[in-house]
Amino acid sequence: MGSTLGACGDLNRNVLAPAAPYTKKEYAFAQETAENIASLLTPQSGAYYDLWVDGEKIMSAEPPEVTEARNDNSHGTNFPDSPEPIYGTQFLPRKFKIAVTVPTDNSVDILTNDIGVVVVSDADGEPQGFNIYVGGGMGRTHRVETTFPRLGEPLGYVPKDDILYAIKAIVVTQRENGRRDDRKYSRMKYLISQWGIEKFRTVVEQYYGKKFEPFRELPEWEFKSYLGWHEQGDGLMFCGLHVDNGRIGGKMKKTLREIIEKYNLNVCITPNQNLILCDIRRSWKRPITTALAQAGLLQPRYVDPLNITSMACPALPLCPLAITEAERGIPDILKRVRAVFDKVGLKYNESVVIRVTGCPNGCARPYMAELGMVGDGPNSYQIWLGGAPNQTTLAKCFMNKVKVQDLEKVLEPLFYHWKRKRQQGESFGSFTTRMGFDKLQEMVDKWEGPLESGSRFNLKLFTDRQTYEAMAELARLENKTAHQLAMEVIRNYVASQENGKAE
Ligand code: HEM
Ligand code: SF4
Missing domain, CATH: 3.30.413.10 (Sulfite Reductase Hemoprotein, domain 1)
Known part of the structure; x- marks a missing residue:
């Protein structure tokens, strides 16, 4: 469940998982793990419900293994008498972000998170455990060179039943040691930079109660957009929609609402500011494609790369x-x-x-x-x-x-x-x-001014003089060459003709 609970606090703010609703075992496992980690690190205070939903608890009950992991204090992680066993009264030094994914799928920008978790499966595709990265983060301050963006780095591997305990140990290490005197330096990336990964690992292992196993080898990461039509794996399809700069409005919004209501679709938001319409029957593909195209939501091959x-x-x-x-x-x-x-x-x-x-x-x-x-x-x-x-x-x-x-x-x-x-x-x-x-x-x-246009085709050959001059004038107003504008017009025309036709 996507939630805004604690979205602005010094606590775990979000746990990402790949947005594509694949039913493959490792994807389903990544999704389930992300939900369990989110539950583990959800603040226990009822204030949110008191304030926003009249005290009625609307979120679903968490699995017993999550409650057990939260309450376990065998390695001195908890405030035993506090209603917040992990956060205590002071919570974390700063915001905290986690992502879970499967090998190759870097749709979650795994290395930008405080913790990045990767499902590791055996040769039969059965999940066995997780690789863990730590210490990613983006924010910096201009002209303060001691602040910097940082990539997550490998911490180690844990068997699957240990993941909640390992996550808790990392969070507690940051809770106890992250800087609280200056918010500019309070993200976990600064703690890891200062200590080095070896010392960080040793301290986490004390709270985890075990040694991390060596990080398992992973294949190359890939950017996955999920745009266009895909099989989910359960006979249904999903459709990834490119949303220009993440902003939906006007006709696009109205059409999306109509489609989602008519077919009762689930919707996922991707970390690349796009939308995925899920659980679509094969017979709905054609009418949905046509309706989307009419509202300007084009199939990816008609969107500028x-x-x-x-x-x-x-x-x-x-x-x-x-x-x-x-x-x-x-x-x-x-x-x-x-x-x-x-x-x-x-x-x-x-x-x-x-x-x-x-x-x-x-x-x-x-x-x-x-x-x-x-x-x-x-x-x-x-x-x-x-x-x-x-x-x-x-x-x-x-x-x-x-x-x-x-x-x-x-x-x-x-x-x-x-x-x-x-x-x-x-x-x-x-x-x-x-x-x-x-x-x-x-x-x-050494650059000496703009180049002559590299276009290989001469528009003048295709148009009469008046049309060419009008085109050149319009192009000039848009800071383009006549050739560029002509190409844009042709591409848009082809896209509007083709969209919705493809099965
Ligand atoms: C509109 C008001 C917003 C404010 C005031 C805001 C504030 C901030 C701040 C202060 C940071 C730096 C954190 C640090 O260095 O410790 C940050 C980073 C970040 N924010 Fe936002 N943000 C806003 C909107 C958003 C939105 C809409 C998203 C995405 C849904 C987003 C996603 C992120 C991400 C991915 C990072 C970088 C990762 C990190 O270092 O935490 N932010 N934001
Ligand atoms: S990066 Fe953009 S959204 Fe984030 S704090 Fe700066 S201006 Fe605001």
């Missing part, structure tokens, strides 16, 4: 901490990046992961992006480079105070050189890391 992997935080006007735009600004930024791609000759199906936030707290996880933009002043951003398409490396700050109107001055040279100097299959993130910032800076500094 840049939009599919991009993300922005709420920022202005929703977030009091925002320094500049993010969610409202990203549609235009993506169009401009697409225009730069066209200009330097990058293909339509090529992409980079772009994430934008309005301040350094990093809610859209920009430090994991290949191109991260972090607000550092009105209409100005730090540029972070070096993340990976599968969210496994940390970006670094390349430039400060880049005004949004000057973005092309930085992006044109970078994408131009990526196109020409990349090794086979090399992502933009890997390219920028291989080049190094000195070289990249030189590319930007």
Whole structure:
């Protein structure tokens, strides 16, 4: 159950699991484990119910093994006489975030969490235990170099029956040792950075009462979007919907509501700000696809690949901490990046992961992006480079105070050189890391103005002069070339014709 309980407190705020409703054993197990961890770390106070639901407890009862794990005090983890055996009166030093997933599925951005848990199964697909990462986190403060984003690192492996005890031991280690004197340094990542993983593991093991087993080898992580139609595994289907910059409104909202009510569908929200409609019968696929397309919710092949992997935080006007735009600004930024791609000759199906936030707290996880933009002043951003398409490396700050109107001055040279100097299959993130910032800076500094359009086709050959001139004028108003605008019009036309037709 998704819950806002404790959503702003210094306690465990959320436990993510892959949003796709696959019924495969390991996915179901990841989901169940996430729910049990969430129950374990739910505050026991009844204040929430008293305040919001007249004292009536609406959440379902937790499994007995969760209650047992919470109350177990064999290793000195608990405040035995407190109504909050894990949190006591002081709770945690700061917010706490957990994700559970299965091997290869990095839809949860596993390494950005305080604790990342990965189901490990045997050769028959039977879950046996869990690998655990610790110490991820994004938030930092501008001009305070002792604050930083950090990736989770391997702590060890635990058999499946021990997971709640291991999680509790980690939380208690942070409760007892995380800094409480300065909130800037109170996330668990700073404790682990200061101690090193060996010391951290030793202290956790005292509360766990056992040694961690060695971390099991895992296959490569992949970014999973779940967009489009998929089999759930139980005869039903799910449909992942791309929601541009996570914002639903107008006709889209009305149509979604109608579909969800008509077919009585469950809905999941993904950590990439998209939606999944679940439990769909095969015979409903066609009418649902048509209705969605009419409301502008396109099948993924008609969405610009840049939009599919991009993300922005709420920022202005929703977030009091925002320094500049993010969610409202990203549609235009993506169009401009697409225009730069066209200009330097990058293909339509090529992409980079772009994430934008309005301040350094990093809610859209920009430090994991290949191109991260972090607000550092009105209409100005730090540029972070070096993340990976599968969210496994940390970006670094390349430039400060880049005004949004000057973005092309930085992006044109970078994408131009990526196109020409990349090794086979090399992502933009890997390219920028291989080049190094000195070289990249030189590319930007030596850049001599915009290139001639890299378009291979001459629009003038297809249109009469008047149409061409009108197109060029419209394009100029949108800061595009006539060719780019024409391509956009054609793509939109094809998408509107094709959507809903495919079975
Ligand atoms: C709108 C008001 C919001 C405020 C005031 C806010 C505040 C913050 C702050 C202060 C941090 C830094 C935490 C730290 O460094 O210890 C943070 C990080 C983060 N927030 Fe938000 N946030 C907001 C919205 C959201 C939303 C809507 C989401 C997603 C549903 C979100 C997800 C995250 C994530 C993933 C991080 C980075 C991971 C981490 O270091 O905890 N935030 N937020
Ligand atoms: S990253 Fe965005 S949503 Fe998060 S605190 Fe900063 S401006 Fe607000």
